[in-house]
Amino acid sequence: MITFESVSKTYPGGTQALENLDLDIATGSFTVLVGPSGCGKTTSMRMINRMATPTSGRVLVNGQDVAEIRPVSLRLGIGYVLQNGGLFPHRTVIDNIATVQRLLGLDKKAARAKAYEALERVGLNASLAKRFPAQLSGGQQQRVGVARALAADPPILLMDEPFSAVDPIVREELQQEVRRLQAEIKKTIVLVTHDIDEALLLGDKIAVMAPGGTLQQYATPHEILTRPANGFVGSMVSKDRGFRALSFSTLDEFSSTALPPRGADGRISMAAVAPGWMLDLDPEARTALWINEAGTTFPAATMVRRGDSVRSALDAVLASPVSAALLLDANDVPGAYITLEDLAPHLRPSPVAGA
Amino acid sequence: MNWLLANPDRVRELTVEHLYLSIIPVVAGLIIALALGLVFGNRRRARNIITTAASAVFTIPSLALFVVLPSILGTQILDPVNVLVALSMYSAALLVRTVFDALDAVPAQVLSAAEAIGYSPARRRLLVDLPLAIAPLAAGLRVAAVTNVSLVSVGAVIGIGGLGQLFTSGYQRDYPDQILAGIIMILLLAFVLDRLIAVAGRVMTPWLHVSLKIVAPAGTEPATGNPASAASQSGGGK
Ligand SMILES: Nc1ncnc2c1ncn2[C@@H]1O[C@H](COP(=O)(O)OP(=O)(O)OP(=O)(O)O)[C@@H](O)[C@H]1O
Ligand SMILES: [Mg+2]
Numbered sequence: 098m099i100t101f102e103s104v105s106k107t108y109p110g111g112t113q114a115l116e117n118l119d120l121d122i123a124t125g126s127f128t129v130l131v132g133p134s135g136c137g138k139t140t141s142m143r144m145i146n147r148m149a150t151p152t153s154g155r156v157l158v159n160g161q162d163v164a165e166i167r168p169v170s171l172r173l174g175i176g177y178v179l180q181n182g183g184l185f186p187h188r189t190v191i192d193n194i195a196t197v198q199r200l201l202g203l204d205k206k207a208a209r210a211k212a213y214e215a216l217e218r219v220g221l222n223a224s225l226a227k228r229f230p231a232q233l234s235g236g237q238q239q240r241v242g243v244a245r246a247l248a249a250d251p252p253i254l255l256m257d258e259p260f261s262a263v264d265p266i267v268r269e270e271l272q273q274e275v276r277r278l279q280a281e282i283k284k285t286i287v288l289v290t291h292d293i294d295e296a297l298l299l300g301d302k303i304a305v306m307a308p309g310g311t312l313q314q315y316a317t318p319h320e321i322l323t324r325p326a327n328g329f330v331g332s333m334v335s336k337d338r339g340f341r342a343l344s345f346s347t348l349d350e351f352s353s354t355a356l357p358p359r360g361a362d363g364r365i366s367m368a369a370v371a372p373g374w375m376l377d378l379d380p381e382a383r384t385a386l387w388i389n390e391a392g393t394t395f396p397a398a399t400m401v402r403r404g405d406s407v408r409s410a411l412d413a414v415l416a417s418p419v420s421a422a423l424l425l426d427a428n429d430v431p432g433a434y435i436t437l438e439d440l441a442p443h444l445r446p447s448p449v450a451g452a
Numbered sequence: 453m454n455w456l457l458a459n460p461d462r463v464r465e466l467t468v469e470h471l472y473l474s475i476i477p478v479v480a481g482l483i484i485a486l487a488l489g490l491v492f493g494n495r496r497r498a499r500n501i502i503t504t505a506a507s508a509v510f511t512i513p514s515l516a517l518f519v520v521l522p523s524i525l526g527t528q529i530l531d532p533v534n535v536l537v538a539l540s541m542y543s544a545a546l547l548v549r550t551v552f553d554a555l556d557a558v559p560a561q562v563l564s565a566a567e568a569i570g571y572s573p574a575r576r577r578l579l580v581d582l583p584l585a586i587a588p589l590a591a592g593l594r595v596a597a598v599t600n601v602s603l604v605s606v607g608a609v610i611g612i613g614g615l616g617q618l619f620t621s622g623y624q625r626d627y628p629d630q631i632l633a634g635i636i637m638i639l640l641l642a643f644v645l646d647r648l649i650a651v652a653g654r655v656m657t658p659w660l661h662v663s664l665k666i667v668a669p670a671g672t673e674p675a676t677g678n679p680a681s682a683a684s685q686s687g688g689g690k
Contacts, residue, residue, distance in 0.1 A: 143568075146568060148564075148567065148568050169570055169571075169572045170570075172567075172568060172569060172570035173569075173570035176569075177565075177568045177569050179561070179564075179565050179568070181561070183561060183562065183564075183565030183568075184565075185562060185565075185566070185580060186559075186562065186584065186659055187580075187583045187584055187657070187659045188659075196569065197569055197570060200569075200570050200571065200575070228662075229658075229659040229662050230659075231659065231662065232662055232663075245569070246569075
């Protein structure tokens with residue numbers, strides 16, 4: 098549990114970075130601080146590990162005022178990922194990752210063994226271990242930064258715009274990776290970004306901040322999208338808002354059509370949705386191919402499961418050449434399909450998101 | 453050249469003396485400068501005082517220092533300690549500025565990262581700041597070493613100058629060949645020391661000399677290597 102109690106910060110020179118911030122960050126949650134440049138996101142995050150000090154108010158970690166904890170021991174228990182990786186240029190990848198464990202007093206060998214585990218956990222090949230940071234791509238450096246923060250298994254992880262320096266494709270990869278990691282390791286993660294999409298994708302809770310360091314709304318992504326607290330939050334999420342809100346409604350009760358039986362050639366005719374199209378299903382390999390009259394094949398890449406979000410089901414339907422997405426049954430075998438008609442009842446605009 | 457080849461023993465003896473008269477002060481000066489730099493590098497006032505003092509030391513003529521030191525240290529006028537102390541002072545004065553500058557040049561974000569992940573200030577200074585300052589330090593050290601090699605010869609005037617004694621005696625006896633021998637040996641010595649420090653600096657900074665061309669296909673796909681075996685391989689490394 099991380100608690101901000103009426104925290105304000107005025108830097109020497111008079112810049113008001115934070116104004117009266119109250120925030121409760123639950124243990125094991127993924128909290129994203131989002132807002133435009135200069136609104137005090139970094140400042141508030143750095144207060145958690147005492148890299149910045151409040152002018153007034155307190156920051157508590159597990160009920161204890163951080164001002165009363167020795168900075169070094171506080172920080173050794175908090176993983177920190179910086180925007181550009183913040184790696185040590187003079188240490189190899191593996192020694193970068195082993196740093197915190199070394200500081201905690203582990204011998205080199207044990208620290209490195211742990212570091213190899215962390216390297217693998219962030220999806221990097223062990224062959225990179227002996228390289229120096231300058232020999233890595235930006236995305237790899239960023240992963241090493243995450244691995245270094247994870248290696249000592251701290252209960253709290255702070256990430257300051259960890260993905261802003263990499264290209265959009267790598268960014269998306271890293272975001273998925275962090276989501277997967279969080280599902281796996283359940284740390285208390287605080288992430289700073291100015292990208293509202295990233296915030297909506299990653300956060301359990303999102304704190305939207307405005308210039309001057311004022312908290313605008315602290316809520317789940319769904320609430321932020323459907324019930325923005327004010328015009329400021331509303332304007333941040335206005336783009337694709339209706340479509341995004343579909344991410345938060347799940348597909349539970351809906352109609353679908355059972356797949357017709359296989360023909361003599363083992364293929365299933367999809368004439369009901371697209372004349373001339375066939376489906377070639379391999380339940381063993383769990384692969385499926387759409388085949389048109391000319392014999393050209395299109396893999397059915399995305400399939401839908403009960404409980405998926407309406408957004409991903411809609412995407413699967415729209416991406417299918419026959420405008421139908423295969424529905425996986427409880428055994429993960431495609432036995433039916435859904436079309437736009439099946440989804441239509443779920444595409445009602447959210448009453449508040451429509452504004 | 454004739455004299456040089458005809459007196460190998462004398463040349464060796466003088467070279468050895470010259471060598472220790474120039475190396476000991478550089479090492480002592482480096483230690484003093486590093487200590488001052490690491491301790492006071494972040495304190496503005498102390499830094500100003502130190503750099504001012506260093507400039508002042510450097511403006512004292514070496515000969516004057518050689519002559520004055522015995523009365524301060526209580527040594528004999530012909531004691532090599534005088535030369536060693538004087539040259540150590542010059543080396544420290546020359547190097548302290550380099551140390552400050554080299555430490556300043558370490559990227560602030562690396563230091564901030566180190567602090568944020570839990571380095572104590574002292575540990576960070578030694579394990580992050582210092583290694584990252586090696587390259588500019590080595591450059592400064594080369595200058596100090598070469599300067600020292602030439603300053604040692606001034607000691608010849610008070611009888612302790614290594615190869616510099618070839619100048620005084622060659623001059624007194626009007627024997628240019630001996631002076632030439634001294635110049636050759638001193639140049640050689642300076643060159644060798646300079647190269648040695650340069651090479652040592654390179655060896656100590658492998659990260660600055662790696663090929664940046666390795667573009668790994670290995671990067672982002674899932675790790676295939678067995679981490680346990682990889683870890684045990686690496687255990688004895690470095
Ligand atoms: N050390 C400092 N001294 C003086 N002012 C500072 C300092 N650090 C930050 N500020 C100011 O405080 C305000 C908040 O800064 P902060 O870094 O917390 O913003 P941010 O939300 O992280 O912005 P960005 O998205 O650009 O990183 C800014 O106006 C900034 O200029
Ligand atoms: Mg910031």
